[in-house]
Every structure is written in structure tokens, then in C-alpha cells.
Amino acid sequence: MFVTPGYAQEHAPAEGEAHTEAEAGHEGAFPPFDATTFPSQLLWLAITFGLFYLFLKKVVLPRVGNILEVRAERIAQDLDQAARLKEEGDLAVAAYEQELAEAKAKSNAIGQQARDAAKAEAEAERKKVEADLGQKLADAEAHIASIKSRAMQEVGAIAEETSLAIVEQLTGGKADRAALADAVRSVRG
Template sequence: MFVVTPAYAESNPTEGTHSETESFAGESHVSGVFPPFDSSTFASQLLWLAITFGLFYLLMSKVIVPRIGGILEHRRDRIAQDLDEANRLKEEADNAIAAYEQELADARKKAAAIAEAAREKAKSAAEAERASTEAELASKMADAEKSIAGIKTKALADVDTIAEDAASDVVKHLLGGTVTKAEVAAAIRAVSGN
């Protein structure tokens, strides 16, 4: 804690500062010109400007510009490599797509050939089966026609006998008389036109 005594309060702490400020201010007001615009210091200012510019130029030309140029060159090379890599990958992708399309076309042709072969095989098997069935049916038809012809021949041969028997029975029942077999056979032949 700070205690202010009456003797300290009566004393002036800024006493003596005015004189120093006044003396400093008095010196600056002597020339009255802003120092960079003072013509008496132009020669030294131009000398320091030339020295600073020269050092800055050397620093730029020997250190900063080569580094920036190296960075730009590295980036240009990197971009060129990336573009070359992208082109190479694009060509590989195009080649892969072309190979895929070719393989797909070959697979489709192969599938079509397999389907055609299967269709031809099934068609020839069906033709063979049809021909076999037709041959079997033709054989059965020939056997049936032979059997029918035999039955027809036998039936026709028996028709005369049956007709003779029936005619003799009809004459016997209707007329009450008997007729010889030769007379009945002659009558049947006359009616049938043989």
C-alpha cells in the first residue's frame, strides 16, 4: 500500500521535466525540415539507397530468384510427369477397355457358335428320331396293309362260301326245298359278276 505524506503531496513530481523537453524540442525546431527531406543529407541517403539496393539486388539474384526458379522448374517437371503418367494411365485404360470389348465380342461369337451347334445337333437328332419313327410307322403300316390284304383275301374267299351257305339256308327256309351247291355257286357268281 502506498501512503502519501503531506510533504510528498506538496512536492511536484514533474518538476524539471519541462526543461528537458523544452531543450529537446528546441533542437528539432532549429532546422524546421523533416530529416529525409533535408537537402544536406541527400548524398548520404543516396549512398545508403545504392548500398541497400545493391545488397537487395545481390540477395534477389543470387539467393531468392534461383530458389524460386528451382521451385518453378521442379513444379513444371512434376506437372509434366503427372500429365505423362495420366496419359499413360489413360492409354492403359483405353487398351483395357478395347481388350474387354474384344473379349466380349469373342465370347458373344463363341456363344452364338455354341448355340448354333447345339441347335443343329438338336435338329439333326430330331430329324433322325422323326425318320426312325416314320420308318417304324411305315413298317407297321406295311405289316397292317399285308394283314388287311390277307384278311380281305381270306374274307373274300370265305364270302363265296358264306354266301353259298346263306343262300342255301334262305332257299331252304323260304322255299322249303333243297338246292345243290353247284346251283347256289352258279347263282352267286351270276349276281357278283365273276
């Protein structure tokens, strides 16, 4: 039948008994083509496959579909959130940079102002000191002039004294102080 000839010969003596039993079992028909088994197979296929189809359609597939959907949603949500956070981050960076720039500008301005103020103050100080020095110089000059004029006046007196002394020494007597004073004064002009 469907056994190869060599194979069948090889085993015919050993299992003759069993073989006849098998032959009797499928009554000479090749099992897949035995039409008497068709109704039973069709019925049970319809029952099992039908139930399987309903079970998958009603329970399993919606569940798996739901799992996948929830996951896809979740991933989309997370991506959205990530994008939003990134945007927020970018905004924060931009704000920080702007603030930094402002602060820099402000610090520059403050620095400039401080520098200007310091400069102005130094200038004022310098002027004041210069004026002071000028004043002192003028005072000193005036002082010197007064000293000089006083000294000059005293020169007259000293000259009188000296000439008086010289005259008394030379003459050996008393000299006329008033005449000497006149004489000195006329010499000095």
C-alpha cells in the same frame, strides 16, 4: 529548375517558405544525379538484390520448378494411365466381340444340330408310322382275304343248305346232303 515557369510563378507566393526548405534539402542538385547518395544506394541495392537473388535461387525457384515438374509428371502419368485403360478397354471389347462371334457360331451350330436331329427324328417317326401303316394295311388285307375265303367257304355251305331246302321243298322229301354237296362243289368249280 524542373518546375514549369508558369507553375512556379503561380505558387511562389503561397509556398515560398516551403520551397526554400526544399531547395535547401536537395542543395540545388537534381536528386537522381546527386552523387553523394550513390554509395548508399549501391550498397543497399547490392545487399537487398543479392539477398533476393539468393533467396529466389535457393528456395523459391526450385520450389516452383518442382511444383511444375510434379504437375507435368502427374499429367503425363494420368495420360499414360488413360491410354493404358483405353487399351484395356479395347482389348475387352475385342474379346467380347470374339466371344460373341463364337457364341453365335456355337448357337448356330447347336440350332443346326437340333434342327437336323428333329428332322431325322421326324423322318424316322414318319418311316415308322408308314411302316406301321403298311403293316396294318397288310394285316387288314390278309384279314379281309381270310374273311373272304372263309365267306367263300361258307358260301358253299349256304348253297348246300339253300339247295337242300329248295330240293326238300320241291321234292317234299329228304334230299341227299352228300350228293348236293358234290353238286354245289362242282358248280363252284
